[in-house]
Amino acid sequence: MASLVPCPHCGARPREEFTIKGAALVRPAADADPAAWMDYVYLRDNPRGRYDEHWHHTAGCRRWLVVTRDTATHEIAASREAVLGAAGEARP
């Protein structure tokens, strides 16, 4: 029915404006071990609790975000620019 997602650029916006890609994983290096690629492409944790996901504000600012969502309560603890690290600093 409804839920609001905080966008760091647009404020709280309805969920319908967003597209969810899934777990916010770091892409392995091109020459990484095949097992690392297998994990990245196919294997997902299924935690009960906080989970970092890539969300795209498709009908808004069109930025890719990392949204920290509780899978049990749907509570959103944080959202940030995907390009930024957890502490709000540029990723190494």
Place this chain on the structure above:
Amino acid sequence: MTPYRLPAGGLIDRRTPLSFTFDGKPLTGFAGDSLASALLGNGRLLLGRSFKYHRPRGILTAGAAEPNALMTIGTGGRTEANTRATMQELYAGLEARSQSRWPSLAFDIGALNGLLSPFLGAGFYYKTFMWPAPLWEKLYEPFIRKAAGLGTASYTADPDTYEKCWAHCDLLVIGSGPAGLAAALTAGRAGARVILVEEHAAAGGMLLSETAQIDGKPAQDFVAQTMAELASLANVTMLLRTTAFGWYDGNVFGAIERVQKHVPVPLAARAVERLWRIVAKKALLATGAEERPLVFGGNDIPGVMMAGAMRTYLNRYGVAPGRQVAIFTTNDSGYALATDLEAHGIVPEIIVDSRADAAFPYQGKARVVTGAVVSDAAGGKALSSITVLRNGETETVAVDALAMAGGFSPIIHLACHRGAKPLWSDAQSAFLAPGNLVGLDLAGSVATTSGIAACFEDGARKAMALLDEISVHTTPAAPIAVEGDIVSPPARPLWTVPGVKGKAFVDFQNDVHRRDLDLAVQEGYGHVELAKRYTTNGMATDQGKLSNVNAIGLLAEARGVSPDDVGTTTFRPFYTPVSFGALAGASHGHDFQPVRRSPLHDWARRLGATFVETGLWYRSSFFPRPGETTWRESVDREVLNVRAHAGLCDVSMLGKIEICGRDAAEFLNRVYSNAFLKLPVGKARYGLMLREDGMIYDDGTTSRLSENHYFMTTTTAYAAGVMNHLEFCAQVLWPDLDVRLASSTDQWAQMAIAGPKARRILQTIVDADLSNDAFPFLAAREVSLFGGALHGRLFRISFSGELAYELAVPAGYGESVAEALMDAGALHGIQPYGVEALSVLRIEKGHVTHNEINGTATAGDLGFGKMVSATKPDFIGKAMVGRPGLVDPERAQLVGVRPLDPETSFRTGSHILALNAEATLENDQGYVTSSAYSPHIGSTIGLALVKRGASRHGETVTIWNGIRNEFTPGRLCDPVFFDPENEKLHV
């Protein structure tokens, strides 16, 4: 005897009579009536038949929990089944019809089910209809469907409109009784943004049914005065006729406003219902409490009613329930009704108080019997007498109305919608809202506060506390002085009424009675969730508002545990039913999804195009001419004309993306599997995008317009997906690359001009030299048109295999440019062609689309193996594209297919078998992905994905259509059917 309208009193407007009909019979009520009060005022007691036993049923409540008085109102497309008569405002000309009866309400054949009731007990579906299985479809189910069920939906389209909207506030107050009004006043006076939601047409809640005085005036005057003050505050929004039906994530509340459900003919310009999503910083639930029925024999006979509802009909609607009224109570609230009845000259026949130690200082004239119960009620279609049981002795009392006062359950539903479980309180004899709710509090009787003054004070205090949390500081509304309020402290619940002989109903709407619950426990289904499903208790449209707590109490007693141990079933939205119309809002019929029209749509329409929907787009499919009787004639002509002369096709719907930045080339090199670093300025290149798993994602062309400016086209279907994907790559994977993306799909009108005469036609409007040397295959440049009047982009690319160009001009110029080309081309035989011809042309050339790029195909499968770079250090899909399963020579590969006999044909989706092999799954070798009739080949041709297909050209196979049982002998061949040397492309 029957209920009747009192000569005076009530909040109805007796100067405004309203005519309405019930089962075709004309009746009269008054403005301010509910359909239920109007029916009672007309002495109508029998209003429906029950779900399973088809027992006569009347009105039980005066509000949202009504399980019995469900009727169909309205006609045609405005027919609305299962309308609660208690919630429907009366209007002039309202047509109401009873449900669940056949052939008539008074004589109902289904009532025979009552005689079969020993076989229709709990779990009867599971026991009776287990076998023989075939009888389910033929006998049981059709019979049950006819006999059971509620109202019937109309087959006519709903003529009305619905809308959805969002609202934001500091404090949402749900319910406008004393607690809700106090909260709204407190918050409103402090300037907070307040939304007050009330499900009835008038605010005030139970104050509208009260005889108590507030500050020396009738309670109704106090409500009017408070509402006037709230209306004067610009920061307070009042939503009447609005039910808050759910509490959702982020403190968002769903509410349904019945904007025009109380008028004879809705205004066409206004929605009839409005679905609100209310974002509340804080919310206060002031929903009050639901009175509990008592479970004695015949408690469903018309004439038996909730005590509080009886007070409402008496005081608010001026309707007396009968002339000989009895009251069966477990607490002090029954005496409030007795007092009100006496004020109207109706002295109750008897007050049966279940408490042996009842100590209410009753001053009235009615006989009070304490330590007693009503064990049974008698009467068929109307109550005639009750049996009073006291100390083992029975007494029969003739009555025509009986009130049940079984105590109160707080209406905590919304507080439980986000997963927390309610808690049983022995002290309050009720389930209470879960603790530690965030953003939501409860006030008034929903929070177990008793009495008008205390509820008012509670509402003011809780509103202040909630607003404090968001730093809005308020002064709570001053306390009110209340006189004549009978405050009823919680009393011990009476789950099991002793001495019951008849059917004692727990769930009225689903016809679940006491013995069904006993049976459920006996047979091992005593868990609350199991008992619900085994007996269907609480599964009706009222969702057990009256029945669930009694059922839990009875299960607890039968199991010898506390209701706390039994627990509740899960509370879920919606609190009351919400219409599909409101949930759909404007998204229905033609407006179900947006329509995208190309900038060349009107141009194509003027030329007589037949359109086809592809996704949101309307594309011109073909352009029939006079004399052509089938679409194939038109398509064959268009195809032949392109190859012989020239054609113009609208390709505006291709996805278009502008890509800029110092690192744009590097970016493209990483998102495409083939090389892009060295694409020269002024050139286009076909590009293949993979997914990370190595499968093909999309294809298209990208042109380098200047050093750091590229222009990408995507397929129509994946335009939005590719844009999202590129943004992910740019923002998340490689934020260090200097690249900017902008979708320009809607900014350009793009047309393909294809055929041997394409150059001559284009040259008439393009200023630059288009000769093969000056503008060779894959040239891509900005061009000046009409002597510099307009600039566009010209690409020498070909989907048809002909000498072809795609010209993009700013969208607004699309039509005039297309017309100019058609005028210039008339001499050379140009004709418009649509996507059908486009498809034939591309299949003749073996070009793939998403029919072939189907998510399971690799570049190698489609013959693009060389487009997967072996030298680039990285690109999307590189890591996985080399997996053994993806390079297995046994994989299905792209191949052409044609029938051995040109007179025969086959369809897309048909499977390929080795010649004369048996048609089995094991023998399946692949399938036809695209097919069309080729006027150049003179037969059907197809593209197929077939095991080892690339090395099987020339092999004879069987083409098998399992759905139509067709077997067509065919031959695998090169997928390029026409001009395999591409001689026509480079001229």
